[in-house]
Amino acid sequence: MKSNKRILLVEDDPNFGRILKDYLTINNYDVSLAVNGIEGFEKFNRSDFDLCILDIMMPFKDGLTLAKEIREVNEEIPLIFLTAKNLKDDVLKGYKIGADDYLTKPFDSEILLAKIKSILNRKPNVNNDEVDIFEFKFGDFNFNSKLRILEYKDGDSYKLSPKENQLLKMLVLNFDDLLPRDIALNKIWRDANYFTSRSMDVYIAKLRKYLEKDNSLKIINVHGEGFRLMKE
Amino acid sequence: MKSNKRILLVEDDPNFGRILKDYLTINNYDVSLAVNGIEGFEKFNRSDFDLCILDIMMPFKDGLTLAKEIREVNEEIPLIFLTAKNLKDDVLKGYKIGADDYLTKPFDSEILLAKIKSILNRKPNVNNDEVDIFEFKFGDFNFNSKLRILEYKDGDSYKLSPKENQLLKMLVLNFDDLLPRDIALNKIWRDANYFTSRSMDVYIAKLRKYLEKDNSLKIINVHGEGFRLMKE
DNA sequence: AACTTTCTTAACGAAATGTTAATGTATTAT
């Protein structure tokens, strides 16, 4: 399953912020709303966003200052500024910091959407330092997590579902080591509770079934802690 | 020495065009001015530009039509639209074609400059001088994506429509690897939503029909991710 | 204007995926 793009929205007007957040959510973005620059910067640092929408006029820490701080940490992330007035000076400062776009309130929500799409589509982040490894070997299996294919030495192969795939990948990346339940749940299910935990058990069972071809491989449970993929 | 960035300016008002050209020239851009869409397209094809500024309202061929033509030839070049009116419909059409920005006349020249800088800076010249490959062989097919011809070894050949052609080209460029749905949709349809996705499926079906002559070739779906052209 | 090609949209069945429930087994604590 494809995950939505994540937007950090920093807007001090709670009514407007709420409405805008809902509108973007309806249009399939995961939106995190902060009500001022300080909270905005904290949220920015706590997770990965694909785009930031910043109100310029805000108490405590205005949008331009926040933008500067964000730019120090991340040179790539697209920034869109919102402002009530069409203050030329602010606009110029914004572009200088590296704004990608600029909207004057009141603005048309459809146009904001179009801008967001345009910005997010134009480059699938050329600058991705971290190489995503997606080919693994363990036991008598080859595992391609990009194509979601698990292949046994005899040529048999299974198409993995997204969840199976993610879970197996995490197990393999922690081969012979503990994969803590919580970590896997929060990463794959984005929440750790009774139900997601049950669901994870179902998927562990599915993976065990795949892996039983190579009977030296085991997914061991560590009671109350998590699982461990190992070769005996 | 660093050479100036080259801008194609298409503007039918000769006075305004002249002034804008001079202003940009003073600010170290090499500007080529065309007075309508037809001349604009000719100039565009005659040399390499880094950015286009297009007036929307023009006689003979308007800016949006011109933009579409430019996009068919060059998917990367940034486009900035100018318009006298703030016509929402035009704005949205513009973004759909792949506009990078949008300015309503009268606008502030400094702001235009700032936008230009912002746009030109954000790709630290990924300057893809890379030759566009357009001749491919895969399975028992020869495929010329410039002529949009798919030819089977027995001499049979199909004329591909633009969309068929683009899609097949992306599949071939990712031969045996995943072509993510989103990437293809955003590149070919310039938007990823339910309808464009359905449309893409229709085109996948068409391509499968062409390819079934060589039954070792398959377009495999990776559920929720995309497609993979492979030879088994 | 008539014709052709291309593209989009609708409709709907099929397949894949994910969640929850139900039930049983293992582990731990007391």
Add this chain to the structure above:
DNA sequence: ATAATACATTAACATTTCGTTAAGAAAGTT
């Protein structure tokens, strides 16, 4: 030993995604 908690497995169900056909809209040609 027994109760409580955690884990395992299967199956039923709901949801999402995909494949295909067909109708008709839009664009391009003759």
